[in-house]
Amino acid sequence: MTYIGGSVHRIEDTALLRGEARFAADLSFPGQLHMRVVRSPVACGRLLGVDASGAASLPGVEAVWTSADVADVPPIDFRMTRTPGLEPYRQPILAEGMVRYVGEPAAVVMADDAYTAEDAAGLVFLDIEELDPVLDPVRGGGRAVEAAVLEKGYGDVEAAFEGAAEVVEMELAVGRHSGVPMETRGALARYDPMTAAIEMFGAAKVPHYNRSAIASMLGIPAARVVLREGCVGGGFGIRGELYPEDVLVCLAAWRLGRPVRWVEDRREHLMAANHSRDQVHRIRAAVDPDGWVRGVEDEFWLDQGAYVRTHAVTVADLTASLVPGPYVWPAYRVRGRVRLTNKTPCGTYRAPGRYEGSFVRERLMDVIARRLGLDPAEVRRRNLIPAGDMPYDRGVDALGSSVVYDSGDYEALLDRVLEYLDYEQLSDGLAERRAAGESVGIGFGYFIEKSGLGPFDGVRVTVDEAGQAVIVTGVSSVGQGVETALAQICADHLGVPLEAVRVRCGQTDDLPYGMGSFASRVTVMTGSAVLIAARRVREKALDAAAPVLEAAVGDLTVEAGRVFVKGSPDGPGVTLAELARRLRPGAGPAAGDGEDDREPGLTAEGWFEAAHMTYPYGLHTAVAAVDRDTGEVRVERFVVAYDIGRAVNPGLVDGQIVGGAAQGIGGALLEEFVYDEAGQPLAVGFMDYLMPTLHEMPPVEVLLSEDAPSPLNPLGVKGAGEGGITAAGAAVANAVADALGRPEGITRLPIRPDLVRRLADG
Amino acid sequence: MKPARFDYHQVRTAAEAVSVLAQSGGEAKVLAGGQSLVPAMNFRLARPEVLVDINRVAELDRLTDEGEILRVGSMVRHAAFERPVDDGPLGRLLSMAARHVGHLPIRIRGTFGGSLAHADPAAEWCVIARLLDAEMVAAGPGGDRRIPASEFFHTVFTTALEPDELLIEARLPKPSPSAKVGFKQFSRRAGDFALTMAAAVVEVRGGEIAEARIALGGVSDRPVRAPGAEEMLRGRPLPPSSSSSSSSYTAFADAAEHASGEVETIGDIHGSARYRRDLIRVLTRRALEQAAAQ
Numbered sequence A: 001m002t003y004i005g006g007s008v009h010r011i012e013d014t015a016l017l018r019g020e021a022r023f024a025a026d027l028s029f030p031g032q033l034h035m036r037v038v039r040s041p042v043a044c045g046r047l048l049g050v051d052a053s054g055a056a057s058l059p060g061v062e063a064v065w066t067s068a069d070v071a072d073v074p075p076i077d078f079r080m081t082r083t084p085g086l087e088p089y090r091q092p093i094l095a096e097g098m099v100r101y102v103g104e105p106a107a108v109v110m111a112d113d114a115y116t117a118e119d120a121a122g123l124v125f126l127d128i129e130e131l132d133p134v135l136d137p138v139r140g141g142g143r144a145v146e147a148a149v150l151e152k153g154y155g156d157v158e159a160a161f162e163g164a165a166e167v168v169e170m171e172l173a174v175g176r177h178s179g180v181p182m183e184t185r186g187a188l189a190r191y192d193p194m195t196a197a198i199e200m201f202g203a204a205k206v207p208h209y210n211r212s213a214i215a216s217m218l219g220i221p222a223a224r225v226v227l228r229e230g231c232v233g234g235g236f237g238i239r240g241e242l243y244p245e246d247v248l249v250c251l252a253a254w255r256l257g258r259p260v261r262w263v264e265d266r267r268e269h270l271m272a273a274n275h276s277r278d279q280v281h282r283i284r285a286a287v288d289p290d291g292w293v294r295g296v297e298d299e300f301w302l303d304q305g306a307y308v309r310t311h312a313v314t315v316a317d318l319t320a321s322l323v324p325g326p327y328v329w330p331a332y333r334v335r336g337r338v339r340l341t342n343k344t345p346c347g348t349y350r351a352p353g354r355y356e357g358s359f360v361r362e363r364l365m366d367v368i369a370r371r372l373g374l375d376p377a378e379v380r381r382r383n384l385i386p387a388g389d390m391p392y393d394r395g396v397d398a399l400g401s402s403v404v405y406d407s408g409d410y411e412a413l414l415d416r417v418l419e420y421l422d423y424e425q426l427s428d429g430l431a432e433r434r435a436a437g438e439s440v441g442i443g444f445g446y447f448i449e450k451s452g453l454g455p456f457d458g459v460r461v462t463v464d465e466a467g468q469a470v471i472v473t474g475v476s477s478v479g480q481g482v483e484t485a486l487a488q489i490c491a492d493h494l495g496v497p498l499e500a501v502r503v504r505c506g507q508t509d510d511l512p513y514g515m516g517s518f519a520s521r522v523t524v525m526t527g528s529a530v531l532i533a534a535r536r537v538r539e540k541a542l543d544a545a546a547p548v549l550e551a552a553v554g555d556l557t558v559e560a561g562r563v564f565v566k567g568s569p570d571g572p573g574v575t576l577a578e579l580a581r582r583l584r585p586g587a588g589p590a591a592g593d594g595e596d597d598r599e600p601g602l603t604a605e606g607w608f609e610a611a612h613m614t615y616p617y618g619l620h621t622a623v624a625a626v627d628r629d630t631g632e633v634r635v636e637r638f639v640v641a642y643d644i645g646r647a648v649n650p651g652l653v654d655g656q657i658v659g660g661a662a663q664g665i666g667g668a669l670l671e672e673f674v675y676d677e678a679g680q681p682l683a684v685g686f687m688d689y690l691m692p693t694l695h696e697m698p699p700v701e702v703l704l705s706e707d708a709p710s711p712l713n714p715l716g717v718k719g720a721g722e723g724g725i726t727a728a729g730a731a732v733a734n735a736v737a738d739a740l741g742r743p744e745g746i747t748r749l750p751i752r753p754d755l756v757r758r759l760a761d762g
Numbered sequence B: 001m002k003p004a005r006f007d008y009h010q011v012r013t014a015a016e017a018v019s020v021l022a023q024s025g026g027e028a029k030v031l032a033g034g035q036s037l038v039p040a041m042n043f044r045l046a047r048p049e050v051l052v053d054i055n056r057v058a059e060l061d062r063l064t065d066e067g068e069i070l071r072v073g074s075m076v077r078h079a080a081f082e083r084p085v086d087d088g089p090l091g092r093l094l095s096m097a098a099r100h101v102g103h104l105p106i107r108i109r110g111t112f113g114g115s116l117a118h119a120d121p122a123a124e125w126c127v128i129a130r131l132l133d134a135e136m137v138a139a140g141p142g143g144d145r146r147i148p149a150s151e152f153f154h155t156v157f158t159t160a161l162e163p164d165e166l167l168i169e170a171r172l173p174k175p176s177p178s179a180k181v182g183f184k185q186f187s188r189r190a191g192d193f194a195l196t197m198a199a200a201v202v203e204v205r206g207g208e209i210a211e212a213r214i215a216l217g218g219v220s221d222r223p224v225r226a227p228g229a230e231e232m233l234r235g236r237p238l239p240p241s242s243s244s245s246s247s248s249y250t251a252f253a254d255a256a257e258h259a260s261g262e263v264e265t266i267g268d269i270h271g272s273a274r275y276r277r278d279l280i281r282v283l284t285r286r287a288l289e290q291a292a293a294q
């Protein structure tokens, strides 16, 4: 065990840092066509017709397609949380009869170069009879279609509210944000007549699922679609889901017999890739005078946008299940309403449902504390689930399985943070600054994350005759460091140096099965599979080495790629490379005539299954200063304490947390997809969709803890991908409310400076 | 994100640029730093048929100090002002403003003249030009003409320049060496166009304010002055030096209050018209305080 737990440098960085890595837009094939999407310019209308004649006659244009050309292709189906009744709301790959949001694909142009394609797209005339858009899912009255209602809960909520000393009721909202990866989407497909297969580059996140989905939409066997992932410039939940453009590129390559390339521009990205968040909650809590929460009732509305995409009701489901977070809350009832509006469809974005739910829960806990005149940290402590109650059955399900917190000592983490902050002294310091006229405050956000979503993942580990180990996986890398973490696990459990390990991700013809990269699942699921496969390879190596070294298997060990008798590293040994040569087909004493029933090669697969998720947890603390005159908020400190069970690579975890915190602070203060009253999106560029920059970011202080390894996997790990963002909105909001001395003032994210100013005025 | 088709001319002299512009029948655009024009072309918001690239015109990339006037050639880059171009109040003021113009890569390419010609109401140089009553010199087929700042900015992205005119330079009158200057702005992120900015020049004689100028940016369709507030300050004593914001001294706050009432403001997704009024009040006061503290 030398690599696991160490902050080794990322093995994938050399090419990335040299600018040699290849992203989707770096790829080209001879003779390729460029696809340009003609998008609806209006939020809602009847699409009476499409006149493509002008575009089609432009020199260099190969084809212009409208919905009539793809009428045999069904709409995009659900990947997760399929619920009956949602089918009518699936998105067709080209708008059919109606356009339902600005940016909806209504036609595509294929041309010899990207300039001609864009010229031609401008000549496609969409004949649209405009209709009034639906933009408010809550107050849109009966006009906002309710696609789904989710209800969950446990305990006796009525009894909890009866006789409660205090009832705290709030309406809280999180605006429309999304993950905005540095690399926009891109796809390049070609058709190989020899194998009758379509090959698509630019896949991400869930290549295996998308391969099957594309094949089924095109009516061909899955084996005739191959998806390839190259380097991916960020995922965040939105990249790599199946979108209309992916299907169109594959279909066009097949039908037109030429490679077809599509690279999204940023403006398209901000109106066509999944949006997320956008929830309004009405929540009430029944509280005892000592701050004990007797029960909570929540109703929320999720503005789904115009269609239900691949995630179906995943976000609503996760929101509903995880609002109670780390607290006992003996009774809880929630109703989530997923409603359709004329905006970009929504999907998941890093910590889906938890960012929103944590904001709601943690704002509520703060307000409860203030109303009762108690310290916010103390109220939280009183309501935390005790460590002795682990594993803790939450009494609700999420993503189809029951939510059972696998391990945790929530109070210990709170204590650790308070001690780290020197809470009393910090509070005194803030009080002094307030007395001197500054507006400063502190805010907490406690949260439970979920990670390691099953049901399975697998890898094949092979050591070749040069001693190189290759891990072939069914997951994908979105730039988060998967390769390094998996290589560390392999190196330790196989007994090879890290430099001898390579990782292949995201090629659907490598392994038949793969679940993909989302829900902070890879290190848990694939990492466990690597451990299993590496151990098997090691066993195989020991078996093969025993006769060579004339020693019993049990007396042997592997280190640095060499097998030798335990305790005698300087004695006789045999390298894994040599053993791989000996395990060649036709080699070795057993070789002979006819069938060989040995599996050749130093190779093994490992598969890991999980029926339940793991639940990491953490506490965000923000210290913020407010300029009462301008309404400017400066986050002075941001502390993330996170229990990850076990950190395979603390440096990578740190990176995940800091990046997540930046996105969380962005969502808290800056980012929002704003629409005007006609349903036009106003934030379709980086001048208006405001991502935080270095200037807006405080240094993030990360306190990683490993108090509660997961009992659900052999590594004890929990996921790292989302804990940096989960309660960032909550912590910042609580700090701003505290700074303003208006505990109940902040009810919506992002917190805009004009609102802060108004609140400052009283 | 691919521009529409265009012809490209690289010119070496201002005269050559003017002649290409004249031949293009109003369909040409001057390419300076490209920091506003190129994105607009990529979005196809601008579709010039001809681009006249003036980046190689050496005569436009010059600062000329004429004592009373600083002549800024239109191709002088934003970054040239980050360090004061002179050691008087003008150099100070330009330097204070320069560091708010976008980010470093934008400042290295973007130009003073491009910014004026582009006429974003929240552009620092437009506000400074209005503050100082600069004159813009335009060259056209009929020769050169001078346009005062008060007439130069018509509305958002629209100036008094004709399509066949080239902006040659801006003539910035220098405040007196003892003048005090202030510049404050508020944007939601560092480097963004400001929601509101306030620039001030205060001329002092015998401890009194002899003349105050206040210009505001980002508040409406063009940079504006606050003449009423300027007038209120004339003849007022400066605040006691160490405590420019002391409560007994209200002249700056009163003038700022007045400024926030006298100009028209408009709202957008980053801030309402009313919020911009609030910002005018605080930024004007702060700019004056900053000036007085020098």
Ligand SMILES: Cc1cc2nc3c(=O)[nH]c(=O)nc-3n(C[C@H](O)[C@H](O)[C@H](O)COP(=O)(O)OP(=O)(O)OC[C@H]3O[C@@H](n4cnc5c(N)ncnc54)[C@H](O)[C@@H]3O)c2cc1C
Pocket: B029, B030, B031, B032, B033, B034, B035, B036, B037, B038, B074, B100, B101, B102, B103, B106, B109, B110, B111, B112, B113, B114, B115, B117, B118, B120, B122, B123, B124, B125, B161, B165, B166, B167, B168, B191, B192, B193, B194
């Ligand atoms: C991310 C970003 C942030 C920015 N932030 C700011 C900011 O905070 N403050 C700010 O002021 N600016 C900002 N800008 C804009 C930047 O300052 C531009 O450089 C400036 O607006 C235009 O100058 P340019 O030299 O790049 O002109 P170009 O983009 O080349 O031209 C702009 C327009 O002016 C015309 N033009 C240019 N020169 C002449 C001339 N000599 N005669 C006639 N017409 C001419 C062009 O034809 C065109 O219409 C930002 C830009 C970006 C990309």
